[in-house]
Amino acid sequence: MFANALTGVRALLLVLRWPVLVARHQALRPRFDALVARQRRLDTIALGPAERGSQPAIRPVPWLLCQAVLGPGVLALSSVMWAFALVTVSTPLWWRLVSENPLPGVVVMVGSTNNAFVVTLLGFVVTLIAAACSHGLPRWHAGVNLLLAGGLRRSRLTRRIAVLTESRAGALEVQAAELRRIERDLHDGVQARLVSLSMVLGLLDFKLHEVPADTRQLVAHARDQVGEALRELRDLVRGVYPPILADRGLTGGIESLAEHAGSGLRGIAVTVDVADRLAVALESAVYFVVAEALTNVVKHSDADQAEVTVRSDGHRVRINVMDDGRGGADEQAGTGLAGLRRRVAAFDGELSLSSPVGGPTVLHVEMPCA
Amino acid sequence: MRVVIAEDLLLLREGLKRLLTELGCTVVAAVDNPEALLEALERERPDLAIVDIRLPPTYRDEGLRAAIEARRRRPGTPILILSQYIEQAYVRELLADAAGGVGYLLKDRVGDVSELLTALRTVAAGGTVLDPEVTSGLLNRLGRTAALAGLTPREREVLGLMARGRSNSAIAADLVVTERAINKYINRIFSKLSLAPADSDHRRVIAVLRYLDAGGRSEPS
Numbered sequence: 001m002f003a004n005a006l007t008g009v010r011a012l013l014l015v016l017r018w019p020v021l022v023a024r025h026q027a028l029r030p031r032f033d034a035l036v037a038r039q040r041r042l043d044t045i046a047l048g049p050a051e052r053g054s055q056p057a058i059r060p061v062p063w064l065l066c067q068a069v070l071g072p073g074v075l076a077l078s079s080v081m082w083a084f085a086l087v088t089v090s091t092p093l094w095w096r097l098v099s100e101n102p103l104p105g106v107v108v109m110v111g112s113t114n115n116a117f118v119v120t121l122l123g124f125v126v127t128l129i130a131a132a133c134s135h136g137l138p139r140w141h142a143g144v145n146l147l148l149a150g151g152l153r154r155s156r157l158t159r160r161i162a163v164l165t166e167s168r169a170g171a172l173e174v175q176a177a178e179l180r181r182i183e184r185d186l187h188d189g190v191q192a193r194l195v196s197l198s199m200v201l202g203l204l205d206f207k208l209h210e211v212p213a214d215t216r217q218l219v220a221h222a223r224d225q226v227g228e229a230l231r232e233l234r235d236l237v238r239g240v241y242p243p244i245l246a247d248r249g250l251t252g253g254i255e256s257l258a259e260h261a262g263s264g265l266r267g268i269a270v271t272v273d274v275a276d277r278l279a280v281a282l283e284s285a286v287y288f289v290v291a292e293a294l295t296n297v298v299k300h301s302d303a304d305q306a307e308v309t310v311r312s313d314g315h316r317v318r319i320n321v322m323d324d325g326r327g328g329a330d331e332q333a334g335t336g337l338a339g340l341r342r343r344v345a346a347f348d349g350e351l352s353l354s355s356p357v358g359g360p361t362v363l364h365v366e367m368p369c370a
Numbered sequence: 371m372r373v374v375i376a377e378d379l380l381l382l383r384e385g386l387k388r389l390l391t392e393l394g395c396t397v398v399a400a401v402d403n404p405e406a407l408l409e410a411l412e413r414e415r416p417d418l419a420i421v422d423i424r425l426p427p428t429y430r431d432e433g434l435r436a437a438i439e440a441r442r443r444r445p446g447t448p449i450l451i452l453s454q455y456i457e458q459a460y461v462r463e464l465l466a467d468a469a470g471g472v473g474y475l476l477k478d479r480v481g482d483v484s485e486l487l488t489a490l491r492t493v494a495a496g497g498t499v500l501d502p503e504v505t506s507g508l509l510n511r512l513g514r515t516a517a518l519a520g521l522t523p524r525e526r527e528v529l530g531l532m533a534r535g536r537s538n539s540a541i542a543a544d545l546v547v548t549e550r551a552i553n554k555y556i557n558r559i560f561s562k563l564s565l566a567p568a569d570s571d572h573r574r575v576i577a578v579l580r581y582l583d584a585g586g587r588s589e590p591s
Contacts, residue, residue, distance in 0.1 A: 238455070243424075
């Protein structure tokens with residue numbers, strides 16, 4: 001507390017000498033920094049070791065003024081409390097002395113010896129308060145300094161990051177659930193209606209035996225259009241939320257991807273080792289990462305073989321896509337990899353690509369499960 | 371032909387019912403969940419069941435599971451799966467029991483009535499019908515490999531039709547050639563791919579699909 005007060009005095013002196021020092025072109029910063037470092041040591045003693053991290057810049061004037069007021073202020077307040085405590089506790093000692101020889105200017109309102117002992121009891125309470133002050137106030141002072149040093153901002157940021165992390169995970173889950181809902185709506189709505197329309201047209205065609213050929217051709221044309229619409233819709237749905245993912249989880253989903261991509265390759269080896277179902281959002285992120293990676297392999301690598309591995313240990317999910325193609329994949333060249341990186345980043349994941357000219361190309365993605 | 375329909379969407383259930391009735395079938399039951407399907411199959415013993423893959427309660431692959439269960443209880447129960455999408459995994463599961471009388475078509479195909487009718491009759495008669503999409507993917511995948519390189523385009527076409535469960539006469543009709551010519555094609559394909567000849571269309575489908583699935587390596591039989 002005395003040390004704090006000393007800091008305060010030195011802070012006050014520094015503020016007062018500020019114009020003088022500036023006028024003499026003397027460096028202020030080292031003196032200020034020394035003072036801050038000294039006070040920080042004191043605060044550490046009061047509060048325990050502070051959290052490690054970059055120390056934010058402190059604004060000098062508010063800090064110095066605060067030390068100047070708080071350091072001596074806290075000392076003064078504690079001293080007054082202790083003095084008051086001492087006086088009240090020791091009342092019986094000086095009561096007799098003062099009542100017999102009243103000192104000029106001292107008003108004594110104790111009244112009797114018994115009362116003096118009552119005051120002593122009160123004095124013990126005051127002592128407790130004084131002790132609480134000298135224990136608590138320096139800590140409070142150190143706390144204020146921490147806030148001044150950006151601790152407040154830091155703790156607010158820490159809380160904010162926690163909130164944002166949670167809300168982002170929530171948003172991703174909501175988005176995944178939305179996509180699934182859209183897939184369901186398409187399946188039960190538009191797709192079903194188109195199938196129904198196709199059925200009606202088929203029946204119409206079946207019944208139109210006697211009509212001229214060009215009329216039947218019109219019906220056939222209409223049916224083809226419906227068929228085309230259904231095909232496009234099916235591709236769209238696969239891009240929104242692949243039904244196989246809901247049905248069979250990642251294992252089924254990735255195998256299905258390999259089967260679809262397989263047309264461009266000689267062989268794809270797939271290993272999926274994921275014990276539990278992952279969160280819906282993460283599951284579909286993994287699916288689309290592999291989908292995009294395989295599309296790249298088929299489109300650009302000129303590879304014969306590819307290998308897809310997806311593993312999860314419950315904490316992190318690791319995706320590895322390797323091909324024996326010509327390598328030299330350039331992240332800047334297309335939008336595919338940048339899109340992948342964004343998708344992975346949304347889950348706090350990391351993506352690395354190794355693709356020397358001549359191959360092999362290895363894409364590695366790691367995403368946390370929680 | 372007596373038919374059971376399992377489809378959860380009213381629109382499609384009623385549409386199918388009407389279409390099948392127009393085609394001369396008798397729809398003996400039209401249900402919307404897997405339990406009712408199994409019960410209807412038990413009760414009605416129909417010539418054919420048309421089953422949607424997505425059925426309640428979870429709307430995933432309950433239809434497929436019910437179909438497999440029905441065929442486990444009574445092997446060869448003729449079932450035609452209709453779905454909005456084709457998955458090779460489902461094809462494998464459906465064909466795993468090696469009994470005939472199964473089909474797997476995209477719902478899109480109901481627009482082609484004569485084609486649908488052929489499919490219904492084939493499955494009801496114990497044959498196998500697979501959607502063109504099932505085989506086109508597999509054939510494409512092997513397109514670049516040596517396995518199919520020895521086949522002429524015509525032979526590959528015949529191979530694709532075989533994989534879809536077409537009988538020799540149906541393939542002949544599709545390609546507008548004689549059945550004898552088709553027999554010759556098929557013998558040549560089997561010897562080129564070193565596949566053992568199969569005694570039924572269904573076994574032939576399984577053999578060809580397995581061959582395609584394995585990336586063009588014939589299985590030791």
